[in-house]
Structure formats: structure tokens, C-alpha cells
Amino acid sequence: MRQTDKSEVIVVGAGPSGLACAYTLAKKGIETIVIERGEYPGAKNMFGGIFFSSIMEKLFPSFLDDAPWERFVGKRKFAILSGDSEMAFDTKPEFFNKPPYNHSFIAKRGEMDKWFAKKVEEAGASILTDYCVQDFLYENGKVVGITSGGDDDSFMADCVVCAEGANSILTEKAGLREKIGPERRSIAVKENIRLGQSVIEDRFGLTGRQGAAYEYFGSSVPGLLGNGFIYTNRDSISVGVGFSLSDYLEKKDGKTPNDILEDFKNHPAISPLVRGGETVEYMAHMIPSDGFKHLPELYRDGLLITGDAAGLLNTSFFHEGVNLAMASGIFAAETLAEAHEKSDFTSETLSEYEKKLKNSFVIKDLENCKNFLSFLHDHKAIINDYPALMNDVVVDYFRVSEKPKSVVKKEIFNRVMKNVNITQMAGDMWGAWRNLV
Ligand SMILES: Cc1cc2nc3c(=O)[nH]c(=O)nc-3n(C[C@H](O)[C@H](O)[C@H](O)COP(=O)(O)OP(=O)(O)OC[C@H]3O[C@@H](n4cnc5c(N)ncnc54)[C@H](O)[C@@H]3O)c2cc1C
Numbered sequence: 001m002r003q004t005d006k007s008e009v010i011v012v013g014a015g016p017s018g019l020a021c022a023y024t025l026a027k028k029g030i031e032t033i034v035i036e037r038g039e040y041p042g043a044k045n046m047f048g049g050i051f052f053s054s055i056m057e058k059l060f061p062s063f064l065d066d067a068p069w070e071r072f073v074g075k076r077k078f079a080i081l082s083g084d085s086e087m088a089f090d091t092k093p094e095f096f097n098k099p100p101y102n103h104s105f106i107a108k109r110g111e112m113d114k115w116f117a118k119k120v121e122e123a124g125a126s127i128l129t130d131y132c133v134q135d136f137l138y139e140n141g142k143v144v145g146i147t148s149g150g151d152d153d154s155f156m157a158d159c160v161v162c163a164e165g166a167n168s169i170l171t172e173k174a175g176l177r178e179k180i181g182p183e184r185r186s187i188a189v190k191e192n193i194r195l196g197q198s199v200i201e202d203r204f205g206l207t208g209r210q211g212a213a214y215e216y217f218g219s220s221v222p223g224l225l226g227n228g229f230i231y232t233n234r235d236s237i238s239v240g241v242g243f244s245l246s247d248y249l250e251k252k253d254g255k256t257p258n259d260i261l262e263d264f265k266n267h268p269a270i271s272p273l274v275r276g277g278e279t280v281e282y283m284a285h286m287i288p289s290d291g292f293k294h295l296p297e298l299y300r301d302g303l304l305i306t307g308d309a310a311g312l313l314n315t316s317f318f319h320e321g322v323n324l325a326m327a328s329g330i331f332a333a334e335t336l337a338e339a340h341e342k343s344d345f346t347s348e349t350l351s352e353y354e355k356k357l358k359n360s361f362v363i364k365d366l367e368n369c370k371n372f373l374s375f376l377h378d379h380k381a382i383i384n385d386y387p388a389l390m391n392d393v394v395v396d397y398f399r400v401s402e403k404p405k406s407v408v409k410k411e412i413f414n415r416v417m418k419n420v421n422i423t424q425m426a427g428d429m430w431g432a433w434r435n436l437v
Contacts, residue, residue, distance in 0.1 A: 007033040007126075009336055010146055010157040012133045012170065014041035016056075016322045017307025018163030019116045020329030023059060026123035028337045034117075034125060035146065035155070037132035042113025045165075046190065046283040048229055048238065050213055051107040052323040055330070057100065060119065064099060068111040070233040071211025072101035075204075079269070080218040081228075082391035086269035097210065106211045106231045106238075108192075136160060136174055136303065142345070143174075143302035159345045161304045161332050163325075166286040168296075168309040176305060177296035182245035184294060186226060186287040186315075189257045190240025193277035197235045203273060204232055218387040220264050224248055225376055225383065228264045230273060239265060239274055242287060244377070257284065289315050292370035298357070299350040304332045312362055316369035316436065324362045331356040375435040379428050386428075389419055 009025055011018045014036035025032040038044040050073055057063045074097050079088035096102050117127055137145035137154055145156035162170050166185070171177050195203070204212040211232045220228030226243025241261050248257070255263075265274050290296075290311030298305050306312070307325030314320040335353040339345050357363045376383055393412055401408075 005154075006145075006156040007031050008158050008340065009033075009161060010035060010155055010159075011125075011161045011163055012146060013163035013165055013307075013309070014038070014113060014117055014120075014127060014129075015045055015163060015165055015307060015325065016113070016116070017309075017312075017325035017329040017332075018161065019113070019120050020055070020059065020326035021161050021163060021306060021333045022125040022127075022329075023116075023120045023123050024330050024333035025336060026120065026125040028333070029124075030333075030337060030340055032125040033155070033157075034120065034127045035131050035133055036127060036129045038129060040114055040129055041117035041127065042110040043129075045109040045113055046188075046285040047109055047321065048188075048190070048231055048240065048319065049107070049109070049322075050231070050319070051105045051112060052103055052320050053100075053105055054103040055323045055326040056116075057103065059326075059330075064101075066115075067105075067107075068115050069105035069107045071106045071206070071209050072096070073104040073106060073213045074101075074206065074210035075212045077212065077214040079214065079216045080387040080391055081216050081220045081267055081269060082218050082388040084268045085391055085395055086216075086267075087387075087391050087394055104213075106213065106233060108233065133164070133170060136162075136170065141301060143300065157302075159302050159304065159336055159339065159350075161306060161329075161336070162309050163306045163329060164309045166288045166308040166313075168305075171296050171305055171309055174300070174303070176300065177290075177294075180290075182249050184288065184290050184311075185245045186242050186289050187245050187248065187257055187284065188240055188242035188287055189261050189282075189284045190229075190238050191261065191279045191283075192233070192236045192238055192281035193274055194236040194280045195274075195277045199276070200232050200235065200237060206232065209234075216264070216270070217383060218391070219384075220267070221260055222263075223251060223380075223384060224260075225373065225380070228270070230270070236280060237274070237277070239270075244289070244373075245286075247377075287315070287321075288313050289373050291315060291373065292363070292366040295366075298354045299347055301347045301350075302345050304335065304350060304353050306332050312357075312366065314365050314369060316372040318365075318369075320365070324365070327360060327362050328357060331360070331362075369436075371435040375431060379431060381425075382428055382432055385419070386425070389416065 008031040075092040077090035134149040147154040214230040216228040221243045224243035224247040231238045306328040
């Protein structure tokens with residue numbers, strides 16, 4: 001590429017936010033090029049995961065019939081692991097099993113991103129792969145292009161959209177955010193384990209394209225703020241753990257993230273679900289936990305930041321990322337269309353982007369869970385001690401013996417009183433209600 005190559009908009013990153021932005025721009029007839037470091041869109045991408053499709057379905061009303069989703073989420077389970085036992089709550093309302101399937105689909109990012117990228121190209125945008133952007137190019141303080149570092153290897157544009165995901169080096173280099181420390185990132189490792197379609201359906205009680213999404217709290221990631229998960233693909237399952245990077249670095253117990261995943265897989269509640277499977281893929285990825293309180297600057301002259309690069313991820317129980325990423329990509333494109341109309345890409349015009357985000361569910365949801373992680377971080381009893389105690393209490397209550405039930409109840413009561421400061425627990429529960437729900 002030579003310095004003379006120019007496009008109206010450059011989008012860095014072919015994840016959901018970059019592709020949604022490029023698709024919307026291309027549909028408006030704005031010349032757009034997406035630059036992706038992977039060999040193909042999706043090659044380097046990973047998520048749990050549930051693809052929340054409400055935004056995607058607005059772009060592609062035929063999503064249900066066309067997109068390469070694995071299974072719809074027909075069943076969700078939330079479980080607490082403790083020692084060698086599990087206490088779980090699952091939900092499978094009938095509307096999960098009927099179109100639009102609660103807009104929740106288990107998918108593989110490699111396939112979903114590739115499909116989406118094809119639609120983007122069909123809409124008229126170009127996608128350049130195998131190109132890692134190293135920095136923005138500036139003219140009088142305005143971003144005017146990108147470079148991969150070589151003298152002769154640059155690309156110019158009226159505006160650049162940075163959609164480079166969680167490990168956002170470019171926003172850091174540009175001084176749009178302070179240095180990202182371990183307290184602002186979680187790490188996730190996961191395996192795809194092939195089991196075969198009929199084994200999955202028997203083991204998880206599924207029929208047809210129905211899928212299951214299981215999340216495990218408590219000792220799934222002992223002593224760390226995070227959780228374990230299992231999602232059923234068509235003929236494999238995704239099994240993984242995600243946890244706070246700062247907790248992990250502080251804990252220093254010599255366990256690697258892979259050891260934590262292995263321990264999770266060996267828990268008596270999990271091992272029967274993964275038994276006999278063949279690991280066909282292993283992945284690791286960062287998850288931003290910046291949240292509402294640490295949003296970066298979202299725009300500058302000639303530059304917009306979208307998706308995970310901007311920390312737009314709902315890190316509460318909802319784990320929503322792709323729909324926020326796509327919504328932000330679309331808002332960026334709409335803002336750019338207005339800027340294009342005026343031929344004005346200054347930060348004043350681009351500030352519309354932030355207004356659109358603030359008026360939408362994206363920033364409203366981030367604000368709603370702004371204390372989620374910090375509250376749990378400061379009240380670890382909620383994720384460790386209380387669930388473990390609750391589990392033990394239930395186990396003791398149902399333990400069969402010749403002890404009179406009145407004695408069992410008294411022992412349980414004494415055990416709770418010994419292990420829990422009731423005033424403290426009441427305060428924690430009130431705090432949990434205000435900050436977590
Ligand atoms: C383990 C895990 C589980 C998750 N589970 C869920 C879930 O169940 N549901 C959900 O909604 N969300 C989930 N998420 C979050 C979700 O994946 C993200 O919020 C979403 O992918 C963000 O999209 P994005 O386009 O902003 O970034 P990404 O999807 O990360 O895409 C960024 C793209 O930019 C490319 N890139 C990066 N740097 C450069 C560069 N310098 N030059 C060129 N290209 C570059 C990357 O290769 C990538 O293709 C999960 C995330 C993880 C890690």
C-alpha cells in the first residue's frame with residue numbers, strides 16, 4: 001500500500017463493531033475499507049458465547065435462516081459450585097424455544113464473523129486482511145490515516161473508526177485512555193470439545209437446534225472474581241473460565257489459567273458433561289472490564305472508537321458484548337454519514353456519536369452496572385463464602401441419618417451463626433440488590 005491510497009472511511013478491526021459500522025456505511029454509499037490483522041475476519045476472535053442478535057436482526061431480517069449459528073439458547077442454567085457439589089437453578093420458558101428465540105444464539109465467532117464480513121463486502125465495502133495497524137497518522141492533530149509501521153505502508157481516510165477490540169493498543173498510543181492495567185481486564189480461556197450431536201442432545205436434554213448455556217459461580221474459579229461456562233454447539237461444547245486478571249496476579253498460587261480450566265473440567269459436576277470428548281480448539285482472550293467509570297475518549301478529530309476498544313461491554317450477569325459492539329458500530333456509521341454530508345470530520349461534528357450512545361441502551365446499561373465489578377471485588381464473601389455456606393446448608397439439610405430433624409436444624413442454625421456475621425450479611429445483601437441486579 002502506498003501513502004496515496006485513500007478511502008472515505010477506514011475501519012480498524014473486522015469484529016462485530018467494525019463490521020456493523022462498515023456495513024451501515026457501505027449501504028449509505030460511503031467508500032469504506034475494513035483492515036483486519038487476522039488471516040480472515042474471525043480468525044483471531046473468540047467469545048463464550050451467546051450471540052445476542054437483536055441488532056444483527058435489524059441489519060439482516062433473514063438472520064435466522066441465513067446466519068451460521070450453532071443452536072438457539074433453549075435453556076439457561078446458573079449454578080453454584082462448592083467443594084464437590086453443585087446447586088443450580090435453570091430456566092427454559094417456552095418463548096426461548098420459538099422464533100425469535102429470545103435473540104440468543106450459540107455461535108462460533110470464526111464462522112459468524114466470516115459470514116458477516118461476506119455481507120459487508122456484498123454491500124460494497126472492501127476488507128483487507130493480514131494487515132496489523134500499528135498507529136494512526138496525524139495532520140495538524142487530526143487523524144488522517146493508519147500505518148502498519150513500514151514507510152511505504154500507509155492508508156489515508158477522511159475518518160478512521162477504531163474497532164480493534166479489548167486489547168486496544170491504538171487507543172492507548174493515541175492517549176485516548178490511560179494505560180490499561182490488570183484491574184481493567186479479565187482473562188478467559190476456553191476449549192471446544194467435540195462430543196458428537198447425539199451425545200450433546202442426550203447429555204444436556206436437548207432436541208433439534210435447541211442449545212444450553214450453563215454458567216457456574218462459586219468455586220468454579222476458586223477465590224477469583226469470575227465464572228466458568230459451558231455452551232453447546234451443534235456437535236461440540238465450549239467449556240471455559242473467565243476471571244479478573246488482577247485477582248489472578250494477586251493470588252500467586254502457581255496455577256496457570258489452563259490449570260484453572262482443568263480444575264473446572266474435573267469438578268464432579270462438570271466432568272460427566274465433558275467426558276469422552278476430544279479437544280479440537282483452545283483459545284484465550286482478554287475481556288474489558290473498564291465499565292462506565294473508565295470509558296475512554298470516544299471521538300477526536302477524524303477518529304471514533306467503537307465496541308470493546310471503547311470498553312462497551314456489559315460485565316454484569318448479562319455478559320452482553322456483541323450487541324453493544326454492533327450498536328456502537330452503527331451509531332459511528334450514522335454519525336459519519338452526517339459528517340460526510342457536511343464534509344466536516346472535526347470532533348465537534350463527531351461528538352454526535354457520544355450523544356447517540358448515551359441516549360441508547362449501550363451507555364444506559366453500562367451506567368446501570370457501573371458498580372457491579374467493584375462491589376463484588378470488595379465483597380468477595382458474596383461470591384465465595386455465602387454460596388459455599390448455602391451449598392453446605394442444603395447438603396446437610398438433605399443428608400439422610402437417624403438424627404432427629406430438629407437436631408439437624410439446630411446444628412445448621414449454629415453453623416450459620418458461627419460462620420456468618422448476620423448484620424454484615426444483611427448489609428452485603430442490600431448492597432448486592434442495589435449494585436448487582
Ligand atoms: C471469553 C469471552 C466470552 C464472551 N462471551 C460473550 C457472550 O457470550 N456474549 C456476548 O455478547 N459477548 C461476549 N463476549 C464479548 C464479545 O466477544 C465482545 O464484546 C465483542 O466481540 C466486541 O466486538 P468488537 O468488534 O468490538 O471487538 P472484537 O470482536 O475483539 O474484534 C476486534 C477485531 O479487530 C482486529 N484487530 C485488533 N487489533 C488490530 C490491529 N491493530 N489491526 C488490525 N486489526 C486488528 C481483531 O483481529 C478482531 O478481528 C465475550 C468475550 C470473551 C473474550
